[in-house]
Amino acid sequence: MNEQSQKLMVGPDEPISNQEAGFLGLQHVLAMDVYVPPVIIAGLLAMGLDAKAGLIQATFLAAGIGTILQTKFFMKMPVSQGPSFVPIGAIAGIYFASGAKDGGMATVIGASIVGSILLILLGVTGLFQKIINSLVPQVVGGTIITIVGLSLMPSALGDNIFKAQGNINENLLLAVVTVAILILCVSLGIYFPKLQKLFKVSSIIIALLGGTVLATMLGKFDWQSVNEASWFSLPSFTAFHYGMHFSMTAIMTFVIIYAVLMTETTGTWFAMSAVTDSPISKKQWNHGIIGEGISCLIAALLGGSPVTGYATNAGIISITGVASKKVFVSAGIWFIIFGFFNKLAAFLSAIPAPVIGGIFAIICSTIMLNGLNVIRTLHTQERDMYIIGIPIILCIAIIIMPQSLVKATPQMIQYLLESPISICALAAIILNLILPRDRQIAFN
Template sequence: MDARAEKPETNISEAKKEVSVGQSIFLGLQQVLAMDLFIPPMILAGLLSFSVPDSALLIQMTFIACGIATIIQAGFAMKLPVMQGPSFVPLSALAAIGTTSGIGAMIGSLIPGALLVALLGYPMKVFSKVVRKFIPPIVAGTVIVVVGLSLMPSAINSIYTAPGNFGENIFVAAVTAAVLIFCMYIGEKSKSKLKYIKVVSVILSLGIGSLVASFFGLVDFSSLGKSAWFQMPSLFAFGAPEFDLHAILIMAAIYFIVTIETTGTWFTVSKVTGENLDDKRLNGGAFGEGLGCFIGSFFGGTPVTGYSSNAGIIAITGVKSRKPIIAGGVIMIILGMMPKLMNLIACIPGVVINSVFAILCVVIMMNGFKVIKEVAFTERNMLVIGVPIMLALFAVLMPADVLKGLPDIATYFVSSGTAIGAIAALVLNLILPQKLEDGVKTNEVTVHAN
């Protein structure tokens, strides 16, 4: 992820092309549909054993947090058309903190790290230097691989242990996954209007999967009647934050990993729009990311990250203005004020959600390999890539009995294979001597986890 990579030959004036209000709303809605931003909060709700109403509330607060963060980032911080959505990276750590120390400690752990990220952007203005020094493609790619690989066992295990008949659950999961794979493939290969099917592939697979699940009695809509159509958001919807030092330290490390993830999106958007990603924009992006996470945490939302899937929509539509992105942020906030819609989403069976999640983990992991393939496969680089993957698996596969005997901070840390793998990649890349042949084959690295 070299910020000095060759700038694409794109007419930069196109990025600032005027877009009408109607077009902005339509394109903004399309961007929101492409994000599938309800998946991470639903996974987290499942890991925390939330009820359907609490799950709906978490999804609701996530929509609002992401909308606010998007408006901040695209509107005045980074000033690039970047959509902000919930990151998959912190899920394991947040679940560990929430189940061990309570939801208050989980929410409280988000606030200091968010402020630190913002301060690195402004007024300290050192984030751009950190990116150039510590986040080369070999580290970024390995982190993305580790994210997908670390989350995959959780998705698969949730399918195995889902309530109900095992055979029926496997059938529903298989149908859901097959629909998603088919839609993604058709959308990728088609040169006609069918290419847009990829934009709504997750929504289609969730809908069809839920329909199949309903035949087995796995869908319960009883909570819908009790939920309101419209409701204003409230601060600290899950209770007042509690500040646990161990939880704060692990989330500070997680935030650094999230910034690695989101930096890839910024370079992707920069390339698609033709806008220069200089130090000012990098620092502004860190400030916007941190501020968005900070404000979002007050509503109970999870840490946000830039979504590169939205850069793909920009490439397809050719509209590079920030107005549709800001409109998308407003739409997310409005949707977050509709509890009945959030309850409808929360009614999707866990086996359907985790089937989609498992496929998304594969996509995340393979996107990481796309970045890594640009790195020369020398002995040194293979160690930098392979050892973090091994350590991430070591953490994920650690027996529960062993995990229970560890101190709290070690429990939080080990529960997140992503944190262990990412830090290992960073440290190994710094301490292992680098020779000329270890260099990157190309600077055009723009792939991101989402």
């Protein structure tokens, strides 16, 4: 057993009571950030409060169903499904290029359905494990996770804080105070081990509540929308509400997006394997991608965005020490319960962007460091420095690229440029294939 797995409070197959599993599962859900991507997507698409709450509701339901499917039946590892950050830019690009409110979401859903079916076929035919062995070794998976965190940092700081509506000074105050509460909670959990379960595990939700209190004091929280929301409701903004439209350009874009999601997921599985000291078998690879495809299909039908093995999940396990599969099934059940809890969706949709931005920035850094931790465990070669470095350079270049240059490219390229992760992931895969292997070097 490695050093990391020895630090776990609850191992993957460790027997625990139903009551304890339920409590730990709830804590794990509260420590996650599955509500952040739908909030960001809703902001980019200028959704109304009802549609925004519907997207959050769909996200919780898809996360819950996907988590149970992967942990109990397919991947059979402590894997929590959640909305991926990878497709955010491409979703916005396709939405506005396809008529926005007049059919944009239908085009996104149609492309997502086709992509999810392709994932299922890859797993059923057994091709996925062969593809992973040749195209996505650990260095590529770690690089992609690093890029996910790096590429989303400008959105966390720019769109949610500096460019958000309202007074810039108040926006900065909300973000800084929210982050300060998060750091305080983590510190208290470290300094007082007996309070670890309270502060470290629930640090994100405590920080959000603290930011919400300050936002209320500043008059920036819309409590009216929360009060008017019903307590429980069935999903209403589903694929049957938006409809389904199949555009070849959007589908091809999503095929690439799903290819990147596969690499993101495998990178997360690599990290989870390391954290829990549980090797992944060939059978698990193929079964895992079937579960991934089914989860994404369910998410699309519910009107949500594609889900993946959550990038922050391995980091959360490292913080909380909770890796029990029974706990993860419990977490999935909690997600489903919250999916029907409309008042919670309304509350989350009303949280001001700067509060989300502060948490989102910390999450981005956590994702990036998770990727670097995956890479750090490798005996790297000189070629790996380029496999890691060039995608990072590309990521920064795409982020700062002038919009005039982006708009001069073909429509499909524009979709991809809205999602730097796609291009950078492809670059890492291609570099891994073409660069010759050389002597091993130390990478510390």
